[in-house]
Amino acid sequence: KEGAILFPTFSVDSWYWNSYAYSGFFDVNKKIKDYTEEEYDMLLNGKDVKVFLETPMGSMNATYEGLIPKFNRLYIQKEGEMSLSTKKRVDKFTHIAPCITCEGTRLSKEALSCKINGANIADYTAMQLDELKETLTSINDQVAAPMVKSVTERVQHLIDIGLGYMTLDRQTASLSGGESQRVKMIRHLNSSLTDLLYIFDEPSIGLHPRDVHRLNELLVKLRDKGNTILVVEHDPDVIKIADHIVDVGPHAGKHGGEIQFVGSYPDLLKSDTLTGRFLNRHLPINDKPRAPKGFLSTEKSSRFNLKDIQATIPKEVLTVITGVAGSGKSTLIHSVFLKEYPDAIVIDQSAAHANIRSNPATYTGIMDPIRKAFGKENDVSPSLFSYNSKGACENCKGLGFTTMDLAFMDSIRTPCEVCHGKRFQDSVLQYKLDGKSISDVLELTVSEALEFFTDKKILKKIAAMEEVGIGYVTLGQALSTLSGGECQRLKLANELHKKGSIYIMDEPTTGLHMSDIEHILSIIHSLVNKGNTVIVIEHNVDIIRNADWIIDLGPEGGSAGGQILFEGAPLDLLKNKQSLTAKYL
Known part of the structure; x- marks a missing residue:
């Protein structure tokens, strides 16, 4: 009765609590410590006992189930994903450890x-x-x-x-995006089927330049088996092996969507397209690296495949962590360095959205000042301009779509028939700010919003998004529709103007065209010039060439990796005979 069962779903007077309190097996006022062994075992482990429950919520015949089997059935053994809130509750009462009987092998x-x-x-x-x-x-x-x-x-x-x-x-869940994609490729390479169309979306992600030729060999093998291969790619070495190239542009978002070039690789090099021009360019090696202002060191670690190595990161310079896939880069930075420097700002490609309703405006915090501006202009409550509150379309509850559950098939989302995807009630859309409704404003791209707003707070955040190269994204676009690279750049925009911080970026060039590499480099350099320490895990040779300090891991992946082969300036790395990265600089 005092709430001995701590899990919130089993709180006093809840349905689950009643199933124990009114089962007839327990005295609800008796202390748990005073239970007999039989009573305690019944509470925790009892099962398959028929009982008649007469609770304040009603009477019914039921089958008694102890706390542990019930908890396991409801949460541990349940199929499908748990919601974030449920997972947080369950995590407080559970921990994961290898099974004692099979030692984690899962076999009898x-x-x-x-x-x-x-x-x-x-x-x-x-x-x-x-x-x-x-x-x-x-x-x-x-x-x-x-x-x-x-x-x-x-x-x-x-x-x-x-x-x-x-x-x-x-476990497949522990694979990176690039690793997963390569495993899928192997699965199809072993297939006896031919005359198929394969579509690969940036298969070179996460690959060291040394491994790109291996990827190319596989793509060619798939083609030569009698299949059609379509590759969406930015890597020059993958573009080079294509039989036929379609170049889209000239720029992104509303400024793109046109075919710029169709033809062979040699012809693309001669063309005046953005891709053609940048395929002929390479950034020079940084021969005047910044001097470190001290060092950030960690304890020596042998975690995973690391061989008792220590991370020593110079302060207030650009450090690039290099090495072939599986050499231990992510372990060294994410598992070792971050553990000792938890305040570092991590900008990776994991999803940026907090929930299904999140968009760039809510993520960067400009939605509140936008609502206030609408409220002030129209002399009404700012909450009217929230699709999570008063102004939401009543039919779709502000989601902009309705979901049709098709039982055994995937559910289908269709635009809301009432608001047509605008998320707001018609009455809210009558209120305007400089001639635009709240829905019109959320449909503005970042670049268009820069010209529309005058509020300095809003403009600062929008300018940061423009600066990191996502000017083509709309303010109201669902974050779940952004690519990994776009999510990463949105996070970067949110953290852009902090000083005296440690930034960790994991492959910031993912999804970037060659013409954008110099742009992302200029942002990274401006962060360093403001007194920040920037650590980049990267395979892109142009980024590596522009480092002030390089830490190269290897020589290979897995058990043949985990050693620091080189620490120092890019020009000095060229002299290292052991380093695979040096060959590609």
Whole structure:
């Protein structure tokens, strides 16, 4: 009765609480510590007992279920994703640890007792792919020969595309976007189907220049099997191998959408398109790096594949962390450095939206001053101009769409029939600010909004979005529709004018055209010039060339990586014979 069950869903007088209090098994006023062993076990573990519940909420026949099986069924073993709020509640009462019986292998003792050459299936899937390949080829049993051949071929493909550092027991949720895409490619490369159309969206993401040629070889293999390959790409080395190129532009958003060029790579180089011009350009190596104003160091770490190494990041300069995929870059910065410097501002490609209603205006905090401006201009409450409050369309509740649940199929979203996607009631759209309704304002692109607003607070945030290269995005565009690169640049805009901070950027060139590289570099340099320490994890050679300080990890990925091969200025890296990055500078 005093609330011994701490989980909020089981609070006193709730439905679940009543199912225990009125089950007839317990004295609700008795302290838990005074329960007999039988009573305590019944409360926690009892199950499959028929009871008649007579609660203030009504009477019914029910099956009694103890706290632990009920909690497990409702939250731990439930299929599908938990909402963020539920996950936060559950996390307070749970922790994840390897299973004691199978030690995290997920398999029964019977399965683990079966061995080939002294190793069980869990041992095989825990091996790095390059090691697994060697182990598989040592299996000489003739019965296994066709299976070994098939598996070895697939493993070799994964190694060829630069994933030799991975293990087969790695959870797919832990893969980066580029890794996931490459695994999917291998799956299709092993398919016997031909005459298919494949569409790849930036397959070079996350690849070191050394590995791009491996990607190219796979794309060519897929083509040569009799398939049509369509690649959306910015990487010059991937563009170079195309049989046919379609260049779209000239710029982004409303200033794009036109075919600029169609033809071969040599002809593209001669064309006067933006892509053609920048394919012929390379940024020079930084021969006058800034001097560090001290260093930020971490403890030595052997986390994952790191080999007892220490991160030593110079202050108030641009440091670029390089190395092939799987060499330990993300572990060194995200798992080691960030743990000791948790106040660093991380700008990565994870989704920026807090919920389904978020957009650039709400994310950057300019929605409140916009609402106030509308309220003041029309002498009404600012809350009228919120699609989460009074002004929301009553039919779609301010979402702009309605959802049709199709049972076993994916649900379908259709524009709201009442507001036609505008999210607001018609009466709200009658109020104007300089001739535009709140819906018109949210449909403005960032570039257009710069010319529309005069409020300095609003203009500062909009100018930052324009500065990072997302001037073509509209203020009301759902954040869930932005790409990883766009999300990253929106986060950068939000953090742009802070001073004395540590910035960590994870592959900021993702999704950027070659012509935008100089632009993102100028933003990074301006951050450093204001006294910030900027750390960039990057494969793009132009960004690496412009670093003040480079930390190169390797020499390879996985167990063959995790060592610091070089620390210092870009020109000095050129002399390092061990570094794969040096070859591409």
